[in-house]
Amino acid sequence: xxxxxxxxxxxxxxxxAERALRDPDxxxxxxxxxxxxxxxxxVDSLVGGTIVDELALALETRQADPPAPRxxxxxxxxxxxxxxxEPPPAPLPRQFVPAGLTVPVTGGTMHLLAYARSGSGAVxxxxxxxxxxxxxxxxxxxxxxxASYELIFSGSASAxxxxxxLALYPDPPxxxxxxxxxxxxxxxxxxxxxAEPAAAAVAAPVRASAGEYLLNVSAAHQxxxxxxxxxxxxxxxxxxxxxxxxxxxxxxITTALIAVGALSPDSTLPGQLAxxxxxxxxxxxxxxxxxxxxxxxxxxxxxxxxxxxxxxVEQPDGCAAIAITxxxxxGIVVSVLGLHSxxxxxxxxxxxxxxxxxxxxxxxxxxxxxxxRDSDDRWHVTSASGGSDGDxxxxxxxxxxxxxxxxxxxxxxxxxxxAVVRATVPLRWG
Amino acid sequence: MPCGQGTHPLRWDTGIVQxxxxxxxxxxxxxxxxGGEKPGCVRLAEIWARHxxxxxxxxxxxxxxEDRVTVDWDSIPEPQAAGQSGWTTLSGGAVPHSxxxxxPGRQAMQAEIERTAQRTTDVLSLLALGPGFQMRLSGHVAxxxxxxxxxxxxxxxxxxxxxxxxxxxxxxxxxDPDQVKNVTLHTGEGWGSSRMxxxxxxxxxxxxxxxxxxxxxxxxxxxxxxxxxxxxVTRAGWPDAQVLALRAPGAEPALLxxxxxxxxxxxxxxxxxx
Numbered sequence: 001x002x003x004x005x006x007x008x009x010x011x012x013x014x015x016x017a018e019r020a021l022r023d024p025d026x027x028x029x030x031x032x033x034x035x036x037x038x039x040x041x042x043v044d045s046l047v048g049g050t051i052v053d054e055l056a057l058a059l060e061t062r063q064a065d066p067p068a069p070r071x072x073x074x075x076x077x078x079x080x081x082x083x084x085x086e087p088p089p090a091p092l093p094r095q096f097v098p099a100g101l102t103v104p105v106t107g108g109t110m111h112l113l114a115y116a117r118s119g120s121g122a123v124x125x126x127x128x129x130x131x132x133x134x135x136x137x138x139x140x141x142x143x144x145x146x147a148s149y150e151l152i153f154s155g156s157a158s159a160x161x162x163x164x165x166l167a168l169y170p171d172p173p174x175x176x177x178x179x180x181x182x183x184x185x186x187x188x189x190x191x192x193x194x195a196e197p198a199a200a201a202v203a204a205p206v207r208a209s210a211g212e213y214l215l216n217v218s219a220a221h222q223x224x225x226x227x228x229x230x231x232x233x234x235x236x237x238x239x240x241x242x243x244x245x246x247x248x249x250x251x252x253i254t255t256a257l258i259a260v261g262a263l264s265p266d267s268t269l270p271g272q273l274a275x276x277x278x279x280x281x282x283x284x285x286x287x288x289x290x291x292x293x294x295x296x297x298x299x300x301x302x303x304x305x306x307x308x309x310x311x312x313v314e315q316p317d318g319c320a321a322i323a324i325t326x327x328x329x330x331g332i333v334v335s336v337l338g339l340h341s342x343x344x345x346x347x348x349x350x351x352x353x354x355x356x357x358x359x360x361x362x363x364x365x366x367x368x369x370x371x372x373r374d375s376d377d378r379w380h381v382t383s384a385s386g387g388s389d390g391d392x393x394x395x396x397x398x399x400x401x402x403x404x405x406x407x408x409x410x411x412x413x414x415x416x417x418x419a420v421v422r423a424t425v426p427l428r429w430g
Numbered sequence: 431m432p433c434g435q436g437t438h439p440l441r442w443d444t445g446i447v448q449x450x451x452x453x454x455x456x457x458x459x460x461x462x463x464x465g466g467e468k469p470g471c472v473r474l475a476e477i478w479a480r481h482x483x484x485x486x487x488x489x490x491x492x493x494x495x496e497d498r499v500t501v502d503w504d505s506i507p508e509p510q511a512a513g514q515s516g517w518t519t520l521s522g523g524a525v526p527h528s529x530x531x532x533x534p535g536r537q538a539m540q541a542e543i544e545r546t547a548q549r550t551t552d553v554l555s556l557l558a559l560g561p562g563f564q565m566r567l568s569g570h571v572a573x574x575x576x577x578x579x580x581x582x583x584x585x586x587x588x589x590x591x592x593x594x595x596x597x598x599x600x601x602x603x604x605x606d607p608d609q610v611k612n613v614t615l616h617t618g619e620g621w622g623s624s625r626m627x628x629x630x631x632x633x634x635x636x637x638x639x640x641x642x643x644x645x646x647x648x649x650x651x652x653x654x655x656x657x658x659x660x661x662x663v664t665r666a667g668w669p670d671a672q673v674l675a676l677r678a679p680g681a682e683p684a685l686l687x688x689x690x691x692x693x694x695x696x697x698x699x700x701x702x703x704x
Contacts, residue, residue: 007583014489014589021493021593022607054489057550061490061499061557 009042009260010051016256017055024059029252036253039364040214041330041417042262094118094351096125096335098197100321100430103181103189105139107132108160111319111430112181113338113349115193122172123165124191125337125349125395126153127319136162138184144177151181155395156386161342163349163386163397197323199426205327205419211263213417214253215273217369222273222280223302224383224401250274272296279303298371298413301379305402315405317342320427322412328354329368329416336412339404339427346400348372348382348412355394366394368416374407431559432503433470440471440559442566447475474559477552481567483574488590488644490553491568492561494597495651495697499564501557507550562696569649576641581617587641588615594644595637598653603679605635612636621662626679635679647673655688656702670703 013034020026034052037043099112108130115124128135139151149172155164172179182188254270257263263270272295279295280303295303319340326334332354339348348370355366365384372380380400387396404410406429414421431440438451449455449471462468481487492499556567575587596607609631616622616638625636639661646663647653653660658675661683665672669690674683687703 007585011583011585011588014585015592017489018589018593018596019608050486051489054486057553058490058499061501061554062497063500 005261006043009037009262010047012256012260013037013043013048013051017051020055021058021062027055027059030055032249033252033256036214037256037260037262039217040210040257040262042210042257042260045364094335094353096197096323096325096337096351097193098195098321098323098338099124099191099193100195100319100338100428101189101191102319102430103183104186105130105135105183106185107135109317110136111338111340112191113319113321113340114323114335115179115191116351117172117174122168124151124168125351126155126162126164126166127340127342127347127349127397128162129160129317129342130162131160136166136183139166139181140183141168141179141181142188143172143179147172149179155388156397158386163347164388165395200322200324200423201425202324202326202423203421205329205421208415208418208420209263209267210417211257212267212269213369213415214257214262215267215269216415217365218250219273219276219296219299220369220371220381220383222276223299223306223381224399226280250277269296272299276303279307298373298379298381301377302381302401305378309402313405315341315344315403318406318429320406320429322425322427324423324425326412326414326421326423329414329421330418332366332368332416334368334370334414336423336425339400339410341404341406344403346380346403347385348398348400350394350396350398352394352396353392355392357392367396368414370398371413371415372400372404373411373413374404375409376405376407378402380404431470431474438471440474440563442563445570447478449475474555477555478567481552481556482570484571485575485586485590486553487556487567487571489586491557491564493593495561495565495693495695497597498561499557501554503558506554506558507547560695565649565651565697569645572641572644572649573646576645584615584641587644588613591615591637591639591641591644594648594653595639598648598659599635599637601654602657602659603635605633609633610635610637614638616640621674621683624659624661624676624679651690651698652688652700655686655700658686658702660686660688660700668698671700 013030016026016030016033020030031052034043034048038045038048094116095118096114096116099115101112103110103112105128108128110126110128113125113127116122126136136151136153139153141149141151143149149168149170151166152169153162153164153166155162157163168179176193178190178192178194180188180190250270250273254263258265276295276299294300317340319338321338322336323338324336326336332352335351337349337351339346341347350367350370352367366389367384370382372382374380380402382398382400385397385399387394389396407427409424409426411422411424414423431438433451438449441448441450452458452469452471455472455475458466458469458472462472490499557564572590575584592610592613595613596610599605599610600607611634613636617640622638622640622643623636624638627634627636643661646666647660650663652663652671652673655673655675658677660673660675662674663671664674664685671688671690673686673688675686676683688700689703690698690700693699
C-alpha cells in the first residue's frame with residue numbers, strides 16, 4: 001500500500017465511525033472492519049486503535065444516563081497508541097545448520113532440529129517429549145576440541161512437550177565441526193555441524209494483494225480452528241445472538257477492502273470464502289449444503305481431510321530438519337527450522353526476525369500465513385501454538401493441520417500481505 | 431467547576447480561558463512545582479492548552495448543538511501519579527503491582543497505560559465543562575488545523591468536516607446525512623463548491639469547503655442562518671456579521687447580513703438580519 005492508499009483506508013474507517021456515531025448499531029461493524037484492515041496491513045494498528053477508541057468514548061459520553069464514576073484506566077485500549085511508529089531495528093537473521101538428530105533425555109526423547117550461531121550466542125532449536133518434569137535440565141555438550149558447554153533451555157511447554165531453544169554457555173567458537181550432546185544418565189550423541197541446509201528450491205516471491213491475504217487468513221482460521229468442532233458444537237460455544245452474521249461480516253469487510261483498493265472487485269476469493277464458510281457450517285451428510293463454488297485447491301484439500309478422513313495410520317514419532325531461510329516478506333525474514341511429529345500431531349518450527357514488537361501489533365498475528373503441500377499432493381494449514389517472542393526475534397511452533405504422514409518432501413508456501421514465497425524441500429525423517 | 435473544597439467559575443473570552451478565582455495562576459503553578467497542590471482550575475486550564483490543536487477533539491466532541499455530550503464531574507477519575515496505574519488494574523486486580531525492573535516491552539506498555547489514563551481524564555474533564563466550552567474548544571482545534579499548510583490528505587480533518595456538514599445539510603434541505611458524500615477539503619481560491627446529483631434515495635450532495643469553515647463558520651454556530659447554509663464569513667463581528675450563504679445546493683452564494691443572540695448555554699444563534 002502506498003501512503004496515499006493508507007490515507008484512503010483511514011478516511012474510509014473514520015467515515016464508518018462517523019456513521020456509527022449517528023447509528024450506534026453500526027459500532028460493531030467499525031470494530032470488525034478496523035480489525036480486518038489492520039490485519040491486512042492497510043491501516044496502521046495505532047491509527048485503527050485510535051479510531052475505535054475515539055468512537056467508544058464518543059458513544060459512551062452520548063448515552064442518556066450519565067456514566068458512572070470510573071477508574072482512569074477503565075478505557076482499556078485493545079490496540080495501544082502513542083508508541084513510536086518505527087519499531088527498533090530487528091536483529092540480523094541467523095544462519096541455521098540442520099541438525100536432524102533425535103537423542104534420549106530423561107523420560108523421553110529430544111529432537112534437535114537446527115543449530116544457529118549469531119551475535120547473541122549459539123543455540124539449538126529443539127523439541128522434546130518426556131513424561132518427567134524438566135527433562136532438559138543437566139544437558140551438556142562437548143565440541144571437537146574437547147571444550148565443554150552447559151545447555152540451557154528456554155521456550156514453551158505444554159502437556160509433555162517442550163519446544164524452544166537450547167543455548168550453549170559459554171559461547172562456543174564459530175568454526176565447530178561437531179558437538180556431542182549428553183544428559184544425566186544418557187549416552188552422548190554427536191551432531192554434525194557441517195551439514196548443508198536442505199537443498200530447497202526457493203521460488204521468487206510472487207506479488208499478492210493485502211485483501212487476498214486477509215481472506216486467506218480468514219480461511220486458514222476457519223480450517224484450523226472451526227473445523228475442529230461440529231457445527232452444533234460451534235453454535236453451542238457461541239450463541240447465534242452473540243455471533244455477527246458471517247455473511248454480513250464478510251460482505252462488509254469485502255466492501256471495505258475493495259473501497260480502499262486492497263482487493264480487486266473481480267477477485268473470486270470473497271465468494272470462495274463464503275462457500276468455505278457454508279461448507280464448514282454444513283452438515284456433511286446434507287448434500288444440499290455442498291458449496292456450489294469451487295474452492296482454491298489448498299482450502300479444498302484441508303476441508304476434504306476433515307470431511308473424508310482416511311483410515312487412521314499410526315505414525316512413528318520423529319523429526320525432519322530443514323534449516324532454510326526464505327526471502328524477506330513484509331519486512332519479516334522467516335527461517336523454517338524443521339518438522340516434528342508426535343502423538344498423532346505435527347508441528348512446523350520457524351524462527352523469524354523483523355516482526356513488530358508485540359506491543360505494536362494490535363493483537364495481530366506477527367508471522368505471515370504458512371501453508372504446506374506434501375509429496376502426496378495434500379495441503380496443510382498451520383496455526384501458531386506456542387513459542388517465544390522477544391527482542392525482535394520469534395521462535396514459533398506452528399501446528400500442522402491435518403498432521404503430516406512423514407512425506408518425502410513438502411512445499412512451504414508463505415503467504416504475506418504483499419507477496420507469496422514458495423520453497424520445496426526434501427525431508428529426511430529421523 | 432469543582433476546585434479544592436468549592437466551585438469556581440471558568441470563563442472563555444476571545445479565545446482565552448480565564449480563571450477569575452485564581453488571579454495569580456502563575457504563582458500557584460510555582461507553588462505546585464515546589465510540592466504544593468495544584469488547584470483544579472489551574473490544572474484544567476493546562477489541560478485546555480494541551481488540547482487546542484488535538485484532532486481527536488473533533489472526533490469525540492459534539493457535531494452540532496443538538497448532539498449532547500454529558501459528563502458529570504463526579505464521573506471523572508482523580509489524576510494519578512506516574513506508576514500508580516498499571517498491570518494491577520489491567521489484569522483485573524489479580525496481579526500485584528511490581529515495583530521491580532520491568533522488561534522494555536512492559537515498560538512501554540506501562541507508560542502507554544499511564545498516557546491513556548491521563549488522556550481519558552483530560553478528555554472527560556474538558557467535556558464536563560459543558561456545551562459552550564465544548565464548541566469553543568472545537569473551534570480552537572479547527573482554527574489550529576486550518577492554519578497548517580499541507581497538500582497531504584488529512585483523513586481526521588476531512589471526516590470532521592463531513593460529519594458536521596452532513597448534519598447541517600440535513601437541517602438545511604432534509605437530506606439523509608449518509609447521502610452527503612464526496613466532501614473534500616478545499617484548498618484553492620474562493621469559498622469552495624457544492625453540488626447535488628441524483629434523485630430521491632439516489633441523491634448525493636457533495637461539498638468542497640476549506641478547513642477554516644469549521645473554525646469560522648461551524649464552531650461559531652453560523653452554519654445555518656435562517657434557511658441558508660453559510661459557506662464563509664466576509665465580516666466577522668458580534669452580534670452583527672456578514673456572511674456568504676447558499677439558498678440551495680449548487681447555487682451561487684450571496685452576501686447575507688446576520689444577527690446573533692445567545693441561547694441558554696451562551697451559544698450563539700444566528701438569523702438573517704432584517
